[in-house]
Structure formats: C-alpha cells, structure tokens
Amino acid sequence: AGLTAALAAHEAGATVLIAERETRLSGSTALSSGLIPAAGTRAQQAQQIDDSEDIFCADILHKNRDSADPIFVQQIVQQISKTIDWLSESYNIPFRVLDNFLYPGHSNHRMHAVPETTGIGLLNRLEAAVAAKGIFVVTDALITDLIVDKNDMALGALCQRPNKDVEHIAASSVILACNGYGGNPDLIAKHIPEMKDALYFGHPGNQGEAIIWGAALGAELAHLSGYQGHGSVAHPHGILVTWALMMEGGIQINKNGLRFSNEHQGYSEQAVSVIGQPDQVAFNIFDQRLLDLGRGFDDFVKAEENGAVLRAESCEALAEMLAIDRVVLEHTLRECQDYASQDILDSFGRRFKPEQILKPPYYAVKVTGALFHTQGGLKVNARAQIQKPNGAAFENIFACGGAACGVSGPDVSGYLSGNGLLTALSLGEIAGRFAGGRV
Ligand SMILES: Cc1cc2nc3c(=O)[nH]c(=O)nc-3n(C[C@H](O)[C@H](O)[C@H](O)COP(=O)(O)OP(=O)(O)OC[C@H]3O[C@@H](n4cnc5c(N)ncnc54)[C@H](O)[C@@H]3O)c2cc1C
Known part of the structure; x- marks a missing residue:
C-alpha cells in the first residue's frame, strides 16, 4: 500500500x-x-x-x-x-x-x-x-x-x-x-478471540499502530472483528497449500475421516472450521490431476519438497497412512462421487462435478487454519x-x-x-x- x-x-x-x-x-x-x-x-x-x-x-x-x-x-x-x-x-x-x-x-x-x-x-x-x-x-x-x-x-x-x-x-x-x-496478540485476543491461539501467518511487524493512534485521536474504527483466515496451511511445515485444489475437486476431511464443511464457501472462514476439528487439523485430499494443478504454485512446490504431500495408491492405503477408519473414508469418498453423479448438492451446500471425481492414487496434506491479516x-x-x-x-x-x-x-x-x-x-x-x- x-x-x-x-x-x-x-x-x-x-x-x-x-x-x-x-x-x-x-x-x-x-x-x-x-x-x-x-x-x-x-x-x-x-x-x-x-x-x-x-x-x-x-x-x-x-x-x-x-x-x-x-x-x-x-x-x-x-x-x-x-x-x-x-x-x-x-x-x-x-x-x-x-x-x-x-x-x-x-x-x-x-x-x-x-x-x-x-x-x-x-x-x-x-x-x-x-x-x-x-x-x-x-x-x-x-x-x-x-x-x-x-x-x-x-x-x-x-x-x-x-x-x-x-x-x-x-x-x-x-x-x-x-x-x-x-501481529499483536493482545489486540487479536480483544477483537478476534476465536483466533487468539491460531497460527499468525502474516508479517510480525504489523502491530496495529494505525488503530492505536487513530483511537487516541478519536478517529472512527470499524469492523475490527473482520479478518482473512485460511484453512489450508501445511502442518507442521507452515506452507500455504493453494485453495485451487479444493475449488477443482479436492476435499477436506478431519481425523475421523469425515468432511465438515462446504470447501467452496471460501478459504477464509475455513480457518475457523479447520481449527474446530480434532487436534485443530484437517487433511486436504486430492488426486493426480490436482497434484499437477498444485505444482503450478511456488508454495505448493515448496510444500512438496518439504515432504508435506503424501501419496497413497488406494483408498485403503490412504486410510492406513492417515490412521483413519477405512470404512468411514470409503464412505466419505463414495458420498462425494454420488453427489457428483446425481448432480445434487451435498449436505453442506457444495456441488460436485462428475469430471472432478477423485481417482486413485490419492494425495493428502495435513493442514491447519491460520490468521492471515486483519x-x-x-x-x-x-x-x-x-x-x-x-x-x-x-x-x-x-x-x-x-x-x-x-x-x-x-x-x-x-x-x-x-x-x-x-x-x-x-x-x-x-x-x-x-x-x-x-x-
Ligand atoms: C500468506 C498470505 C497470502 C496472501 N495472499 C494474498 C493475495 O494473494 N491477494 C490479496 O489480495 N491478499 C493476500 N494476502 C493479504 C495481503 O498480503 C495484505 O492484505 C496486504 O499485503 C496488506 O498490504 P499493506 O501494505 O497494508 O501491509 P504490508 O504489506 O504488511 O505492509 C506494511 C508495512 O508497514 C511496516 N510497518 C508496520 N508498522 C510500522 C511502524 N510502526 N513503523 C514503520 N513501519 C511499519 C511493516 O514492516 C510493513 O513493511 C495474503 C496474506 C498472507 C499472509
């Protein structure tokens, strides 16, 4: 600016x-x-x-x-x-x-x-x-x-x-x-309490002086509870994993193997949804087509180089790799296929496209939610x-x-x-x- x-x-x-x-x-x-x-x-x-x-x-x-x-x-x-x-x-x-x-x-x-x-x-x-x-x-x-x-x-x-x-x-x-x-934990705790313990992914030097000086001058402040979150930061690597994967067919599941939201609503609010899952993490699940798409982004390449992107040849292998119940995971993936083939909205309001149905081999990245900026x-x-x-x-x-x-x-x-x-x-x-x- x-x-x-x-x-x-x-x-x-x-x-x-x-x-x-x-x-x-x-x-x-x-x-x-x-x-x-x-x-x-x-x-x-x-x-x-x-x-x-x-x-x-x-x-x-x-x-x-x-x-x-x-x-x-x-x-x-x-x-x-x-x-x-x-x-x-x-x-x-x-x-x-x-x-x-x-x-x-x-x-x-x-x-x-x-x-x-x-x-x-x-x-x-x-x-x-x-x-x-x-x-x-x-x-x-x-x-x-x-x-x-x-x-x-x-x-x-x-x-x-x-x-x-x-x-x-x-x-x-x-x-x-x-x-x-x-970058100011006290101001975050005051105005955005739901993110007070979340990872801050922005510049640490942004300490909120503008609103502190403005308040002292009697200037008007607005929407202090508003912010950009992100529900897809590789954990524990701390690398952004592009949301394009979700928009083009990928899904997020929790440690129980269940989807928990409409990934297409936006990556910002997804930060709160992911933090609300067991251990405050989720898995991004995608396939080869989406891996190729992700490789067009520098951060994704970095995530891959750092070992954040895991590969499994089948649903069974994916379940074992992520320590998730196989039956539950199979059910989750099948449900997405059914929504796509029947062309109906899922229970969260997302529409799946038949051409984007995930196919083995599968890929997974463990992610957490983060605060990007206010x-x-x-x-x-x-x-x-x-x-x-x-x-x-x-x-x-x-x-x-x-x-x-x-x-x-x-x-x-x-x-x-x-x-x-x-x-x-x-x-x-x-x-x-x-x-x-x-x-
Ligand atoms: C990982 C990530 C990805 C993002 N991707 C996008 C994106 O693709 N598109 C998008 O629209 N937004 C994106 N954002 C948000 C975007 O980065 C910010 O909204 C934008 O950079 C804000 O610009 P700015 O100039 O206000 O702040 P900044 O770029 O943070 O600049 C503020 C500068 O002020 C300096 N400063 C602060 N306090 C003082 C002080 N007291 N004295 C002197 N200097 C000071 C800081 O050191 C800093 O250099 C992303 C944010 C993150 C964290």
Missing part, C-alpha cells in the same frame, strides 16, 4: 519519504500470493475476459452479506482497475489474469498477478519503480507515534532508530500504510482521509491497505479472495494522490 501511495504522491508533486520499521521493505505483501482482483482492466481485455465492475461489486457484497458500505465498495472497485492499468502503463509492471480456475465467490477470472505470481515479485517491482523515481525509503525506522496539533492536523511522526535514537519527521501529510494488528481498521472517506464518528475528516491524515477498514465486513466469512491487496493498492493510489495534491 505504501509503495503505491508513494508513487501517486510523487506524481502529484510531493516529496515523499517512506519509513519502514524493518531492515528492508517486506510486510505481508511480500508474503502474499500477490493476486489482485480487478474488473475491466486492459489485462482482462487482452485475455478476452468478459467482466464488469457491477458484477465484481455484487460478488464482494454477496460474500460479506451486504455488511460493507456499498458506496465505498463501488469506489474501491472502480479505482482498482485504474490502479492496475496505471501501474502497468506508467511503471511497466506487467499484469496477467489467472484464468485456469475461479477463486471462491468470484463470478469471473479477475485475479491479476505479475509474471512471478508472487507477492515478493509484486513488491520488488513496486520497490524498483519507487527507486527509479528517487523516492526516499528509510528502513530501520520504527514510527512510534504521530505528531498532531490541537486542530487535528498532523505535523509529522516520531521515528525510533535501532540505537533507540528518536527522530522527528516533519510532514505536510501522513499516510498510514502500516497494515493491521495481526480487515477492520480506520474508517476512511472517498479521499482515503481518516475520519471521526461524525464524518468529519482529518485533513492531512490518510490510511490505506490493512490500516484502513476494508470491504469484508465484520466477519471472517466476509473476506472475498483478494480483498487484502484490493484495498492496499486502490486506497494506496487514492491516498497518495490526495495527500500529494495538498502540497
């Missing part, structure tokens, strides 16, 4: 400084899969993908059950396609749309990725663009507080260096791009300015990415794939343009 904001603010004429607490730029963006949803981009047109902003808005609102502000959602959706096209044309960051499977809840293929198809690839390209513009990046610079006058105008920020020296950074505008509070945060207006509960804006304090309240509503199930980078890049550009334009 911060890099996008910096590019936009620089274009608007500002002298920009990025303060980063780590020794190098990283954040959750670097850990992410780097997939950004957008409708109506040039990349989609080039791949002849028919999509529209209206359908994308409807998908977001359907997923969060209309619990996010529809006008804000529309603004974000309209912005993200412009942001993708702008980054591609002005900074030579190429995007292509993943078109080999649909992420849960998306009506069309709209996940944009840089050629590396990784978050680190995206970050490296944004960092190179920032460097080419001569924008200042100060690392090992922990911002510990904002300096704000009695009229709610930011004057700058306090910055602590590794030797504990404190520097004052003067600024005509401040953009908060320090993500949410996933989705609640500072409420922002159409200029990405933070605001008070009465709607009054803080004129020169902006928020973007995980620092701002996103479009997922107050619940884990409201997270539509890609909602994270969606508001990182779109709000980043908006914040940068308005903050830079104030100079």
Whole structure:
C-alpha cells in the first residue's frame, strides 16, 4: 500500500519519504500470493475476459452479506482497475489474469498477478519503480507515534532508530500504510478471540499502530472483528497449500475421516472450521490431476519438497497412512462421487462435478487454519482521509491497505479472495494522490 501511495504522491508533486520499521521493505505483501482482483482492466481485455465492475461489486457484497458500505465498495472497485492499468502503463509492471480456475465467490477470472505470481515479485517491482523515481525509503525506522496539533492536523511522526535514537519527521501529510494488528496478540485476543491461539501467518511487524493512534485521536474504527483466515496451511511445515485444489475437486476431511464443511464457501472462514476439528487439523485430499494443478504454485512446490504431500495408491492405503477408519473414508469418498453423479448438492451446500471425481492414487496434506491479516481498521472517506464518528475528516491524515477498514465486513466469512491487496493498492493510489495534491 505504501509503495503505491508513494508513487501517486510523487506524481502529484510531493516529496515523499517512506519509513519502514524493518531492515528492508517486506510486510505481508511480500508474503502474499500477490493476486489482485480487478474488473475491466486492459489485462482482462487482452485475455478476452468478459467482466464488469457491477458484477465484481455484487460478488464482494454477496460474500460479506451486504455488511460493507456499498458506496465505498463501488469506489474501491472502480479505482482498482485504474490502479492496475496505471501501474502497468506508467511503471511497466506487467499484469496477467489467472484464468485456469475461479477463486471462491468470484463470478469471473479477475485475479491479476505479475509474471512471478508472487507477492515478493509484486513488491520488488513496486520497490524498483519507487527507486527509479528517487523516492526516499528509510528502513530501520520504527514510527512510534504521530505528531498532531490541537486542530487535528498532523505535523509529522516520531521515528525510533535501532540505537533507540528518536527522530522527528516533519510532514505536510501522513499516510498510514502500516497494515493491521495481526501481529499483536493482545489486540487479536480483544477483537478476534476465536483466533487468539491460531497460527499468525502474516508479517510480525504489523502491530496495529494505525488503530492505536487513530483511537487516541478519536478517529472512527470499524469492523475490527473482520479478518482473512485460511484453512489450508501445511502442518507442521507452515506452507500455504493453494485453495485451487479444493475449488477443482479436492476435499477436506478431519481425523475421523469425515468432511465438515462446504470447501467452496471460501478459504477464509475455513480457518475457523479447520481449527474446530480434532487436534485443530484437517487433511486436504486430492488426486493426480490436482497434484499437477498444485505444482503450478511456488508454495505448493515448496510444500512438496518439504515432504508435506503424501501419496497413497488406494483408498485403503490412504486410510492406513492417515490412521483413519477405512470404512468411514470409503464412505466419505463414495458420498462425494454420488453427489457428483446425481448432480445434487451435498449436505453442506457444495456441488460436485462428475469430471472432478477423485481417482486413485490419492494425495493428502495435513493442514491447519491460520490468521492471515486483519480487515477492520480506520474508517476512511472517498479521499482515503481518516475520519471521526461524525464524518468529519482529518485533513492531512490518510490510511490505506490493512490500516484502513476494508470491504469484508465484520466477519471472517466476509473476506472475498483478494480483498487484502484490493484495498492496499486502490486506497494506496487514492491516498497518495490526495495527500500529494495538498502540497
Ligand atoms: C500468506 C498470505 C497470502 C496472501 N495472499 C494474498 C493475495 O494473494 N491477494 C490479496 O489480495 N491478499 C493476500 N494476502 C493479504 C495481503 O498480503 C495484505 O492484505 C496486504 O499485503 C496488506 O498490504 P499493506 O501494505 O497494508 O501491509 P504490508 O504489506 O504488511 O505492509 C506494511 C508495512 O508497514 C511496516 N510497518 C508496520 N508498522 C510500522 C511502524 N510502526 N513503523 C514503520 N513501519 C511499519 C511493516 O514492516 C510493513 O513493511 C495474503 C496474506 C498472507 C499472509
């Protein structure tokens, strides 16, 4: 978010400084899969993908059950396609749309990725663009507080260096791009108690300062219980196993050999379902066709290299390997076949397709549920300015990415794939343009 904001603010004429607490730029963006949803981009047109902003808005609102502000959602959706096209044309960051499977809840293929198809690839390209513009990046610079006058105008920020020296950074505008509070166990216990003991899979440096400073200033905070979870992190390896396996026919079973949810509802809420199973684990079950699909993802390859992917020649061998009752496992697999051949919804509401029926040899990965990032945060207006509960804006304090309240509503199930980078890049550009334009 911060890099996008910096590019936009620089274009608007500002002298920009990025303060980063780590020794190098990283954040959750670097850990992410780097997939950004957008409708109506040039990349989609080039791949002849028919999509529209209206359908994308409807998908977001359907997923969060209309619990996010529809006008804000529309603004974000309209912005993200412009942001993708702008980054591609002005900074030579190429995007292509993943078109080999649909992420849960998306009506069309709209996940944009840089050629590396990784978050680190995206970050490296944004960092190179920032460097080419001569924008200042100060690392090992922990911002510990904002300096704000009695009229709610930011004057700058306090910055602590590794030797504990404190520097004052003067600024005509401040953009908060320090993500949410996933790395702060106290805030998680307070706002998202169901994940207080769960694995946190995001950047540890995201400690929630934006909402702490915002609360102290009397700014409005919203949807602090909202977050992105993920129900498919290889255990104990700690490697993301792509949800594409589930979308294309794979299933999740628990240690008793039983399915426990509709895997197609979304990987975010599946974190809670998996954590609710015996020993807080589940097994992803898939076959050769899906193994080949998984091998298209870097993380999956890493999981395989680390021995997380197990193979069994038959259902019986699979049951033995996973220490599951064979009769129960056979029944579970047969049920999925029956749902597919009879073309009926299963008891959780999932529709199985006949061409996706799992066939031996089978593969299994033991997984657990994890917290990826928080989705609640500072409420922002159409200029990405933070605001008070009465709607009054803080004129020169902006928020973007995980620092701002996103479009997922107050619940884990409201997270539509890609909602994270969606508001990182779109709000980043908006914040940068308005903050830079104030100079
Ligand atoms: C494994 C994983 C996969 C994901 N995949 C996707 C995906 O494919 N698509 C998607 O849309 N979303 C995905 N997400 C979510 C996505 O990564 C985040 O929503 C997004 O990166 C948020 O961007 P950001 O700029 O707000 O935060 P970050 O990228 O985390 O950047 C915040 C930066 O601020 C720095 N910082 C924090 N506090 C301070 C401070 N006090 N002083 C100075 N610096 C500070 C941090 O060190 C960090 O570098 C994924 C998340 C994870 C964990």
